Amino acid sequence: MKDLATELDKLNEKNLFRSRRVISSAQQIEPVIDGQKVLSFCSNDYLGLANDPRVVESLIQATSNYGTGAGASHLITGHHACHAKLEEELAEFLGCEKVLLFSTGYMANLGVVSALGSHNSIIFADRLNHASLNDAAIQSRAKLSRYKHIKMNHLEELIVGKDENNKLILTDGVFSMDGTIAPVSKLQSMAKKYHATLIIDDAHGIGVLGKLGKGCTEDILVSETILVGTLGKAFGTFGAFVAAKQEIIEWLIQRAHSYIYTTALPPAIAEATRTSLQLIKTESWRRENLQELIEYFRESCKRKNITFSDSFTPIQPIIIGNSEDTLKVSEELLKSGILVPAIRPPTIPQNTARLRVSLCTLHTKEHINQLTHALERAISKLS
Numbered sequence: 001m002k003d004l005a006t007e008l009d010k011l012n013e014k015n016l017f018r019s020r021r022v023i024s025s026a027q028q029i030e031p032v033i034d035g036q037k038v039l040s041f042c043s044n045d046y047l048g049l050a051n052d053p054r055v056v057e058s059l060i061q062a063t064s065n066y067g068t069g070a071g072a073s074h075l076i077t078g079h080h081a082c083h084a085k086l087e088e089e090l091a092e093f094l095g096c097e098k099v100l101l102f103s104t105g106y107m108a109n110l111g112v113v114s115a116l117g118s119h120n121s122i123i124f125a126d127r128l129n130h131a132s133l134n135d136a137a138i139q140s141r142a143k144l145s146r147y148k149h150i151k152m153n154h155l156e157e158l159i160v161g162k163d164e165n166n167k168l169i170l171t172d173g174v175f176s177m178d179g180t181i182a183p184v185s186k187l188q189s190m191a192k193k194y195h196a197t198l199i200i201d202d203a204h205g206i207g208v209l210g211k212l213g214k215g216c217t218e219d220i221l222v223s224e225t226i227l228v229g230t231l232g233k234a235f236g237t238f239g240a241f242v243a244a245k246q247e248i249i250e251w252l253i254q255r256a257h258s259y260i261y262t263t264a265l266p267p268a269i270a271e272a273t274r275t276s277l278q279l280i281k282t283e284s285w286r287r288e289n290l291q292e293l294i295e296y297f298r299e300s301c302k303r304k305n306i307t308f309s310d311s312f313t314p315i316q317p318i319i320i321g322n323s324e325d326t327l328k329v330s331e332e333l334l335k336s337g338i339l340v341p342a343i344r345p346p347t348i349p350q351n352t353a354r355l356r357v358s359l360c361t362l363h364t365k366e367h368i369n370q371l372t373h374a375l376e377r378a379i380s381k382l383s
Protein backbone atom coordinates (compact mmCIF):
# COMPACT_ATOMS: atom_id res chain seq x y z
CA MET A 1 0.00 0.00 0.00
CA LYS A 2 1.01 3.65 -0.52
CA ASP A 3 2.54 5.42 2.44
CA LEU A 4 -0.64 7.30 3.29
CA ALA A 5 0.91 9.48 5.98
CA THR A 6 3.41 10.84 3.43
CA GLU A 7 0.71 11.26 0.79
CA LEU A 8 -1.46 13.20 3.26
CA ASP A 9 1.50 15.42 4.21
CA LYS A 10 2.10 16.19 0.56
CA LEU A 11 -1.52 17.26 0.11
CA ASN A 12 -1.17 19.50 3.12
CA GLU A 13 2.00 21.13 1.76
CA LYS A 14 0.27 21.84 -1.55
CA ASN A 15 -2.73 23.41 0.24
CA LEU A 16 -4.89 20.62 -1.15
CA PHE A 17 -5.79 18.90 2.11
CA ARG A 18 -9.53 18.88 2.69
CA SER A 19 -11.36 18.74 5.96
CA ARG A 20 -14.97 19.00 7.02
CA ARG A 21 -16.83 21.64 8.94
CA VAL A 22 -19.54 20.60 11.36
CA ILE A 23 -22.90 22.31 11.05
CA SER A 24 -25.12 22.25 14.11
CA SER A 25 -28.14 24.29 13.04
CA ALA A 26 -30.63 23.84 10.24
CA GLN A 27 -29.55 24.65 6.69
CA GLN A 28 -30.16 28.40 6.48
CA ILE A 29 -28.55 31.70 5.46
CA GLU A 30 -26.89 32.04 8.87
CA PRO A 31 -26.07 28.50 9.99
CA VAL A 32 -23.96 27.59 13.01
CA ILE A 33 -20.74 26.06 11.72
CA ASP A 34 -17.99 24.77 14.00
CA GLY A 35 -19.82 26.51 16.81
CA GLN A 36 -19.85 29.92 15.10
CA LYS A 37 -22.85 31.61 13.51
CA VAL A 38 -21.78 32.68 10.02
CA LEU A 39 -23.29 34.32 6.97
CA SER A 40 -23.13 31.55 4.41
CA PHE A 41 -22.69 31.76 0.64
CA CYS A 42 -22.03 28.13 0.00
CA SER A 43 -25.17 26.09 -0.10
CA ASN A 44 -26.98 24.70 -3.14
CA ASP A 45 -30.31 25.39 -1.44
CA TYR A 46 -30.92 28.16 -3.99
CA LEU A 47 -34.63 28.58 -3.32
CA GLY A 48 -34.44 28.33 0.48
CA LEU A 49 -36.62 25.22 0.59
CA ALA A 50 -34.36 22.95 2.67
CA ASN A 51 -35.81 24.37 5.87
CA ASP A 52 -39.22 25.50 4.65
CA PRO A 53 -41.88 24.70 7.29
CA ARG A 54 -44.27 23.22 4.72
CA VAL A 55 -41.64 20.88 3.32
CA VAL A 56 -40.59 19.92 6.85
CA GLU A 57 -44.23 19.26 7.82
CA SER A 58 -44.72 16.93 4.82
CA LEU A 59 -41.68 14.96 5.89
CA ILE A 60 -42.96 14.67 9.47
CA GLN A 61 -46.46 13.63 8.37
CA ALA A 62 -45.20 11.05 5.90
CA THR A 63 -42.71 9.71 8.43
CA SER A 64 -45.50 9.07 10.92
CA ASN A 65 -47.56 7.38 8.20
CA TYR A 66 -44.89 5.35 6.46
CA GLY A 67 -41.91 5.17 8.81
CA THR A 68 -38.32 6.09 8.12
CA GLY A 69 -36.84 3.59 5.69
CA ALA A 70 -38.10 2.20 2.38
CA GLY A 71 -36.93 -1.21 3.54
CA ALA A 72 -35.83 -2.54 0.17
CA SER A 73 -34.83 -1.62 -3.37
CA HIS A 74 -37.45 -0.43 -5.88
CA LEU A 75 -37.56 -3.80 -7.65
CA ILE A 76 -38.15 -5.77 -4.45
CA THR A 77 -40.67 -4.04 -2.17
CA GLY A 78 -39.24 -0.54 -1.78
CA HIS A 79 -41.25 1.17 -4.52
CA HIS A 80 -43.85 3.16 -2.59
CA ALA A 81 -46.94 5.04 -3.82
CA CYS A 82 -45.15 8.25 -2.71
CA HIS A 83 -42.34 7.53 -5.21
CA ALA A 84 -44.82 6.73 -7.97
CA LYS A 85 -46.72 9.99 -7.40
CA LEU A 86 -43.56 12.07 -7.34
CA GLU A 87 -42.38 10.46 -10.59
CA GLU A 88 -45.67 11.28 -12.28
CA GLU A 89 -45.72 14.86 -11.02
CA LEU A 90 -42.13 15.49 -12.10
CA ALA A 91 -42.84 14.09 -15.57
CA GLU A 92 -45.85 16.35 -15.92
CA PHE A 93 -43.94 19.41 -14.68
CA LEU A 94 -41.06 18.83 -17.10
CA GLY A 95 -43.14 17.71 -20.06
CA CYS A 96 -41.40 14.32 -20.34
CA GLU A 97 -42.92 10.90 -20.88
CA LYS A 98 -41.48 9.29 -17.77
CA VAL A 99 -39.35 9.99 -14.74
CA LEU A 100 -37.32 7.51 -12.69
CA LEU A 101 -36.17 8.37 -9.17
CA PHE A 102 -32.61 7.59 -8.07
CA SER A 103 -31.12 7.84 -4.60
CA THR A 104 -28.55 10.50 -5.58
CA GLY A 105 -27.49 12.49 -8.63
CA TYR A 106 -24.16 10.70 -8.59
CA MET A 107 -25.96 7.38 -8.89
CA ALA A 108 -28.37 8.68 -11.54
CA ASN A 109 -25.43 9.62 -13.76
CA LEU A 110 -23.64 6.31 -13.20
CA GLY A 111 -26.86 4.46 -13.93
CA VAL A 112 -27.95 6.22 -17.08
CA VAL A 113 -24.54 6.45 -18.74
CA SER A 114 -23.50 2.89 -18.04
CA ALA A 115 -26.89 1.47 -19.05
CA LEU A 116 -26.77 3.30 -22.40
CA GLY A 117 -23.05 3.13 -23.18
CA SER A 118 -20.78 0.14 -23.68
CA HIS A 119 -17.29 -0.70 -24.98
CA ASN A 120 -18.39 -0.10 -28.58
CA SER A 121 -19.89 3.34 -27.86
CA ILE A 122 -18.24 6.73 -27.86
CA ILE A 123 -18.95 9.51 -25.38
CA PHE A 124 -18.40 13.20 -26.09
CA ALA A 125 -18.16 15.16 -22.87
CA ASP A 126 -17.64 18.80 -21.95
CA ARG A 127 -14.26 19.20 -20.26
CA LEU A 128 -15.81 20.91 -17.25
CA ASN A 129 -18.48 18.31 -16.60
CA HIS A 130 -19.18 17.24 -13.02
CA ALA A 131 -17.03 14.41 -11.64
CA SER A 132 -20.03 12.09 -11.52
CA LEU A 133 -20.48 12.30 -15.30
CA ASN A 134 -16.76 11.65 -15.81
CA ASP A 135 -16.84 8.65 -13.50
CA ALA A 136 -19.97 7.41 -15.26
CA ALA A 137 -18.23 7.64 -18.64
CA ILE A 138 -15.27 5.63 -17.33
CA GLN A 139 -17.51 3.01 -15.75
CA SER A 140 -19.45 2.54 -19.00
CA ARG A 141 -16.20 1.46 -20.76
CA ALA A 142 -17.12 3.60 -23.76
CA LYS A 143 -14.41 5.59 -25.57
CA LEU A 144 -14.22 9.07 -24.12
CA SER A 145 -13.60 12.23 -26.11
CA ARG A 146 -13.69 15.55 -24.24
CA TYR A 147 -14.47 18.86 -25.94
CA LYS A 148 -13.48 22.35 -24.82
CA HIS A 149 -15.96 23.91 -22.41
CA ILE A 150 -19.17 24.77 -24.32
CA LYS A 151 -17.23 25.03 -27.62
CA MET A 152 -19.62 23.58 -30.18
CA ASN A 153 -17.15 23.78 -33.06
CA HIS A 154 -14.71 21.62 -31.10
CA LEU A 155 -17.45 19.11 -30.34
CA GLU A 156 -18.27 18.99 -34.05
CA GLU A 157 -14.61 18.46 -35.00
CA LEU A 158 -14.49 15.49 -32.66
CA ILE A 159 -17.81 13.94 -33.60
CA VAL A 160 -17.71 14.28 -37.38
CA GLY A 161 -16.89 11.04 -39.17
CA LYS A 162 -16.94 8.88 -36.03
CA ASP A 163 -18.48 5.59 -37.08
CA GLU A 164 -19.49 4.12 -33.73
CA ASN A 165 -23.23 3.76 -34.11
CA ASN A 166 -23.85 4.55 -30.44
CA LYS A 167 -22.78 8.12 -29.65
CA LEU A 168 -23.60 9.90 -26.41
CA ILE A 169 -23.09 13.58 -25.64
CA LEU A 170 -22.80 14.38 -21.91
CA THR A 171 -23.07 17.84 -20.45
CA ASP A 172 -23.87 19.65 -17.24
CA GLY A 173 -26.84 22.01 -17.70
CA VAL A 174 -25.41 24.63 -15.35
CA PHE A 175 -21.71 23.98 -14.73
CA SER A 176 -21.29 23.45 -11.03
CA MET A 177 -18.04 25.36 -10.46
CA ASP A 178 -18.43 28.05 -13.14
CA GLY A 179 -22.11 28.82 -13.28
CA THR A 180 -22.05 28.83 -17.07
CA ILE A 181 -25.07 27.42 -18.91
CA ALA A 182 -24.68 24.77 -21.60
CA PRO A 183 -25.87 25.81 -25.09
CA VAL A 184 -28.65 23.23 -24.92
CA SER A 185 -30.38 24.15 -28.14
CA LYS A 186 -27.15 23.89 -30.16
CA LEU A 187 -26.28 20.65 -28.40
CA GLN A 188 -29.65 19.30 -29.36
CA SER A 189 -29.12 20.19 -33.05
CA MET A 190 -25.66 18.63 -32.93
CA ALA A 191 -27.07 15.43 -31.43
CA LYS A 192 -29.70 15.29 -34.14
CA LYS A 193 -27.25 15.96 -36.97
CA TYR A 194 -24.84 13.21 -35.85
CA HIS A 195 -27.42 10.72 -34.52
CA ALA A 196 -26.18 11.01 -30.96
CA THR A 197 -28.07 10.79 -27.68
CA LEU A 198 -27.86 13.93 -25.57
CA ILE A 199 -27.77 13.60 -21.76
CA ILE A 200 -28.07 16.84 -19.79
CA ASP A 201 -27.33 16.88 -16.05
CA ASP A 202 -29.19 19.95 -14.83
CA ALA A 203 -28.46 19.49 -11.12
CA HIS A 204 -28.07 23.25 -10.59
CA GLY A 205 -30.66 24.48 -13.09
CA ILE A 206 -33.79 22.55 -12.10
CA GLY A 207 -36.11 24.78 -10.08
CA VAL A 208 -33.88 27.81 -10.63
CA LEU A 209 -33.72 28.60 -14.34
CA GLY A 210 -36.59 29.39 -16.66
CA LYS A 211 -39.72 31.34 -15.93
CA LEU A 212 -41.42 28.16 -14.70
CA GLY A 213 -38.36 26.69 -13.01
CA LYS A 214 -37.96 23.78 -15.42
CA GLY A 215 -34.25 24.48 -15.72
CA CYS A 216 -31.95 25.01 -18.68
CA THR A 217 -34.14 22.87 -20.94
CA GLU A 218 -37.31 24.90 -20.35
CA ASP A 219 -37.28 26.33 -23.88
CA ILE A 220 -36.24 23.25 -25.85
CA LEU A 221 -38.04 20.05 -26.81
CA VAL A 222 -37.05 18.13 -23.73
CA SER A 223 -38.70 14.95 -25.00
CA GLU A 224 -35.75 14.52 -27.39
CA THR A 225 -33.13 14.46 -24.64
CA ILE A 226 -32.39 12.61 -21.44
CA LEU A 227 -32.49 14.94 -18.47
CA VAL A 228 -30.93 14.27 -15.08
CA GLY A 229 -31.96 16.42 -12.12
CA THR A 230 -31.14 16.37 -8.43
CA LEU A 231 -33.47 16.95 -5.51
CA GLY A 232 -30.83 17.88 -2.93
CA LYS A 233 -30.21 21.32 -4.41
CA ALA A 234 -33.05 23.71 -5.34
CA PHE A 235 -35.66 21.19 -4.16
CA GLY A 236 -34.09 21.26 -0.70
CA THR A 237 -34.60 17.54 -0.05
CA PHE A 238 -32.57 14.57 -1.28
CA GLY A 239 -32.35 12.24 -4.26
CA ALA A 240 -32.36 12.61 -8.02
CA PHE A 241 -34.21 11.60 -11.16
CA VAL A 242 -33.82 10.80 -14.84
CA ALA A 243 -36.51 12.09 -17.22
CA ALA A 244 -36.78 10.49 -20.65
CA LYS A 245 -38.93 8.56 -23.11
CA GLN A 246 -40.77 5.57 -21.68
CA GLU A 247 -38.59 3.06 -23.53
CA ILE A 248 -35.41 4.53 -22.05
CA ILE A 249 -36.84 4.50 -18.53
CA GLU A 250 -37.92 0.85 -18.94
CA TRP A 251 -34.36 0.02 -20.05
CA LEU A 252 -32.89 1.78 -16.99
CA ILE A 253 -35.17 -0.25 -14.74
CA GLN A 254 -33.75 -3.43 -16.35
CA ARG A 255 -30.11 -2.39 -16.56
CA ALA A 256 -29.03 0.56 -14.39
CA HIS A 257 -27.15 -1.09 -11.54
CA SER A 258 -27.20 2.02 -9.38
CA TYR A 259 -30.99 1.87 -9.59
CA ILE A 260 -31.43 -1.85 -9.13
CA TYR A 261 -28.93 -2.69 -6.40
CA THR A 262 -29.69 -0.04 -3.82
CA THR A 263 -32.35 0.83 -1.26
CA ALA A 264 -35.13 3.12 -2.45
CA LEU A 265 -35.30 6.66 -1.05
CA PRO A 266 -37.36 6.93 2.14
CA PRO A 267 -41.00 7.45 1.06
CA ALA A 268 -41.19 10.52 3.33
CA ILE A 269 -38.41 12.17 1.32
CA ALA A 270 -40.55 11.69 -1.79
CA GLU A 271 -43.51 13.30 -0.01
CA ALA A 272 -41.42 16.26 1.13
CA THR A 273 -40.17 16.62 -2.44
CA ARG A 274 -43.75 16.67 -3.76
CA THR A 275 -44.36 19.67 -1.53
CA SER A 276 -41.15 21.33 -2.78
CA LEU A 277 -42.31 20.79 -6.34
CA GLN A 278 -45.58 22.56 -5.56
CA LEU A 279 -43.65 25.49 -4.10
CA ILE A 280 -41.31 25.60 -7.11
CA LYS A 281 -44.38 25.78 -9.36
CA THR A 282 -46.39 28.33 -7.37
CA GLU A 283 -43.81 30.61 -5.73
CA SER A 284 -42.09 32.11 -8.74
CA TRP A 285 -41.02 35.05 -6.54
CA ARG A 286 -38.24 32.81 -5.29
CA ARG A 287 -36.67 32.66 -8.75
CA GLU A 288 -37.35 36.33 -9.53
CA ASN A 289 -35.78 37.48 -6.28
CA LEU A 290 -32.77 35.26 -6.88
CA GLN A 291 -32.22 36.77 -10.35
CA GLU A 292 -32.32 40.24 -8.82
CA LEU A 293 -29.71 39.26 -6.24
CA ILE A 294 -27.47 37.78 -8.94
CA GLU A 295 -27.53 41.07 -10.83
CA TYR A 296 -26.98 43.03 -7.65
CA PHE A 297 -23.93 40.91 -6.73
CA ARG A 298 -22.40 41.37 -10.18
CA GLU A 299 -22.95 45.12 -10.11
CA SER A 300 -21.42 45.37 -6.63
CA CYS A 301 -18.33 43.45 -7.79
CA LYS A 302 -17.99 45.72 -10.76
CA ARG A 303 -18.20 48.85 -8.60
CA LYS A 304 -15.56 47.47 -6.25
CA ASN A 305 -13.25 46.18 -9.00
CA ILE A 306 -13.60 42.57 -7.90
CA THR A 307 -13.04 40.31 -10.90
CA PHE A 308 -16.21 38.29 -11.32
CA SER A 309 -17.11 35.63 -13.86
CA ASP A 310 -19.39 35.41 -16.83
CA SER A 311 -22.20 33.66 -14.99
CA PHE A 312 -25.87 34.54 -14.80
CA THR A 313 -26.79 31.78 -12.38
CA PRO A 314 -26.60 31.71 -8.56
CA ILE A 315 -23.12 30.16 -8.88
CA GLN A 316 -20.76 33.16 -8.97
CA PRO A 317 -17.10 32.10 -8.90
CA ILE A 318 -14.37 34.58 -8.01
CA ILE A 319 -11.27 33.08 -9.58
CA ILE A 320 -8.07 33.76 -7.61
CA GLY A 321 -5.68 31.29 -9.31
CA ASN A 322 -3.42 29.55 -6.81
CA SER A 323 -4.73 27.46 -3.96
CA GLU A 324 -2.76 29.22 -1.22
CA ASP A 325 -4.14 32.69 -1.97
CA THR A 326 -7.63 31.30 -2.40
CA LEU A 327 -7.47 29.69 1.03
CA LYS A 328 -6.17 32.96 2.50
CA VAL A 329 -9.12 34.92 1.12
CA SER A 330 -11.56 32.28 2.33
CA GLU A 331 -9.99 32.36 5.84
CA GLU A 332 -10.00 36.15 5.89
CA LEU A 333 -13.71 36.16 5.02
CA LEU A 334 -14.40 33.71 7.81
CA LYS A 335 -12.76 36.11 10.28
CA SER A 336 -15.49 38.59 9.31
CA GLY A 337 -18.08 35.85 9.85
CA ILE A 338 -18.65 35.10 6.15
CA LEU A 339 -18.39 31.59 4.78
CA VAL A 340 -17.38 31.14 1.14
CA PRO A 341 -15.56 27.90 0.34
CA ALA A 342 -12.22 27.76 -1.47
CA ILE A 343 -12.51 25.35 -4.39
CA ARG A 344 -9.21 23.79 -5.38
CA PRO A 345 -7.88 21.20 -7.84
CA PRO A 346 -8.76 18.46 -8.67
CA THR A 347 -12.35 19.72 -8.42
CA ILE A 348 -11.39 22.41 -10.96
CA PRO A 349 -8.44 22.73 -13.41
CA GLN A 350 -4.94 23.71 -12.16
CA ASN A 351 -4.39 27.43 -11.46
CA THR A 352 -8.09 28.27 -11.41
CA ALA A 353 -8.63 27.94 -7.65
CA ARG A 354 -11.60 30.04 -6.73
CA LEU A 355 -14.09 31.19 -4.18
CA ARG A 356 -17.41 29.71 -5.12
CA VAL A 357 -20.07 32.16 -4.08
CA SER A 358 -23.54 30.73 -4.28
CA LEU A 359 -26.58 32.88 -3.77
CA CYS A 360 -29.91 31.94 -2.24
CA THR A 361 -33.22 33.69 -2.65
CA LEU A 362 -33.30 34.29 1.12
CA HIS A 363 -30.16 36.47 1.01
CA THR A 364 -30.75 40.22 1.18
CA LYS A 365 -28.95 43.04 -0.58
CA GLU A 366 -27.45 43.93 2.81
CA HIS A 367 -25.92 40.41 3.01
CA ILE A 368 -24.42 40.94 -0.42
CA ASN A 369 -23.01 44.31 0.62
CA GLN A 370 -21.31 42.61 3.57
CA LEU A 371 -19.88 39.97 1.25
CA THR A 372 -18.49 42.30 -1.41
CA HIS A 373 -17.06 44.62 1.23
CA ALA A 374 -15.24 41.73 2.92
CA LEU A 375 -14.10 40.33 -0.44
CA GLU A 376 -12.63 43.66 -1.48
CA ARG A 377 -10.65 43.87 1.78
CA ALA A 378 -9.48 40.25 1.73
CA ILE A 379 -8.31 40.39 -1.89
CA SER A 380 -6.45 43.67 -1.36
CA LYS A 381 -4.48 42.05 1.50
CA LEU A 382 -3.01 39.49 -0.93
CA SER A 383 -0.69 41.87 -2.75
Ligand SMILES: *Cc1c(COP(=O)(O)O)cnc(C)c1O
Pocket residue numbers: 103104105106107109130132172176201202203204230231232239240
Ligand atom coordinates in the same frame (compact mmCIF):
# COMPACT_ATOMS: atom_id res chain seq x y z
C1 LIG B 1 -24.38 17.85 -7.14
C2 LIG B 1 -24.24 17.33 -8.51
C3 LIG B 1 -24.47 15.98 -8.78
C4 LIG B 1 -24.67 14.97 -7.68
O1 LIG B 1 -25.92 15.04 -7.14
P1 LIG B 1 -26.17 14.37 -5.71
O2 LIG B 1 -27.62 14.20 -5.63
O3 LIG B 1 -25.63 15.36 -4.72
O4 LIG B 1 -25.41 13.09 -5.71
C5 LIG B 1 -24.46 15.56 -10.09
N1 LIG B 1 -24.21 16.43 -11.09
C6 LIG B 1 -23.96 17.73 -10.87
C7 LIG B 1 -23.70 18.63 -12.01
C8 LIG B 1 -23.96 18.21 -9.56
O5 LIG B 1 -23.66 19.48 -9.33
